[in-house]
Amino acid sequence: MSSARPSHQRAEPRDFRLLWWANAADGVGSQASGTVLPLLLLGLGNSPQTVGLIAGVSTALGLLLGPLVALPADRGARKRVMLGSAAVSALAMGCVALTLATGRPPLGLVLAAVLVERLATACFEAAARGTVALVCPGPEQPRAIARLTAADQGALIAGPALGGLLYQAARALPFLADALSYVVSALCVAAMRADLTAPAPQQRGEGLLREGAAGLRLVRSSPLLRLVLAWATTVNAVVVALYYTAVFTLQREGHSGAVLGAILALSGAAGLAGALAAPRVTRHFGAPRVVTGVTWLLVPPAAALAVVTDAWAYGLLFGLVCLLMPLASVVLQAGAVQATAPALQARTGAVLATATTGSAAVAPVLAGALADWVSTAAPALVSGVLLALLAAHTSRRPVRGVLSAGAAG
Structure with a gap:
């Protein structure tokens, strides 16, 4: 006697490949731009202390934002948050690339775009957590996580090398590559057929903070x-x-x-x-x-x-x-x-x-x-x-x- 499997299990091979490509593209693009970002900021006249402060503030804001985004993601907005975050990140990095290609950009514009991209990335990562559980059957999850981890490690190798080569050719190119990587991530997430809305029991009377x-x-x-x-x-x-x-x-x-x-x-x-x-x-x-x-x-x-x-x-x-x-x-x-x-x-x-x-x-x-x-x-x-x-x-x-x-x- 056969029983129907959940849709996310039927869709696993194709949807997991899409998830892998979204993760890999995002990792390579982020490493490519992140590697040369300090060089760019220093070249625009910032001190090392200012560069370190920008990195610290963006990290801290990402830590604060992640848990806030996690609740709507678990409530059913996972795919929408991932798509919106990737789109915002692509626009932010595209803006940096465009201003760099057209001349010396305003420092405030670059800093604002970088901060927006970091916050949007934090939202994407927070919403993406748990996607493996929704597109892979339980026995396949360890192997899937290993492949995603391998993609992260591969990005640590390929991303900085790519960023350095592109920056040497033109300082706008690493940020253009990062913008394109977010476009790839968004297209992969949009193409996933699995239902990324996790089934959740209704909690009556439970406050937002407690939830x-x-x-x-x-x-x-x-x-x-x-x-x-x-x-x-x-x-x-x-x-x-x-x-x-x-x-x-x-x-x-x-x-x-x-x-x-x-x-x-x-x-x-x-x-x-x-x-x-x-x-x-x-x-x-x-x-x-x-x-x-x-x-x-x-x-x-x-x-x-x-x-x-x-x-x-x-x-x-x-x-x-x-x-x-x-x-x-x-x-x-x-x-x-x-x-x-x-x-x-x-x-x-x-x-x-x-x-x-x-x-x-x-x-x-x-x-x-x-x-x-x-x-x-x-x-x-x-x-x-x-x-x-x-x-x-x-x-x-x-x-x-x-x-x-x-x-x-």
Whole structure:
């Protein structure tokens, strides 16, 4: 006796490909323009402090806006928000490209367009959370998340290289490429046939504030989601801190920016390989062993970065960290998707994203303070200690039980 499957499961192969292309295009375009944006702002007469302030303000506003957009996305406006956000971003970057092509643009216009694009991107990302759960059957979600993670890692490699080449040809081209990438994303989302409206039970008498906090309540009540929050927050902060440790140490040793670029390319390639290998590794070893083992394996290279000064040794150790991290990250992301009802995906994802992005934003400040007040080796040593504590936590029997139950679910 056969039963009809939900429409989002029937549409999965085509719709997931469209989602993948939307994600990949957005990632490459954003990396291409984001890489050269500081150069453009400095070239227009801004100080490094002003450039850093603009980056910090746009990040902070994105963190605040994401949870606000998550509620209408979960209520049924997911596709409309994604389409509208991509269109606004395309117009903003197109405006920057046009003004750059026609001469020296007004500084206020460029800053306004960049800020609008960052806020629209935050809205797109907030609404897009949970789309995998609506276009992929449950058993296919880990592989789908691995492919999306691989696309993100690939964008980290291709985007900066593309942005640099285009900027060298004409400074408007990276922003034109970013605008076109948003057009591609919008067309892909518009072409998706699956119903992206998650079924939600009617909550009578529930206030807007309480409904908006439903994702936070779910994270607090779910042992698996609490583990995902702790792991992702810690590891993302550590990776950012280790990157800035590399910057501080290589600068102290007199290495050029080309060396740092090579290290970033190596780490991006390693992250791509790790994301592609994650489903097979998880099938072979199981979720508890992968998460626990990877967390322990991250400790030695992170701590070793405190004692090496050779650029290639830095590249190999940091690349090893970036290779290992996606193996566990994909497992935990898939578990978070499967542990969350479709009608709560955006709100729950906003809670996790706010915590991880916030920790990554604070990490450079702490790394710089440790490097100034103690030594340039201190951030790597502290990172090693934090990873060791996290690994000990994931080794506890209750935590391994949570991972086993999440994998089974």
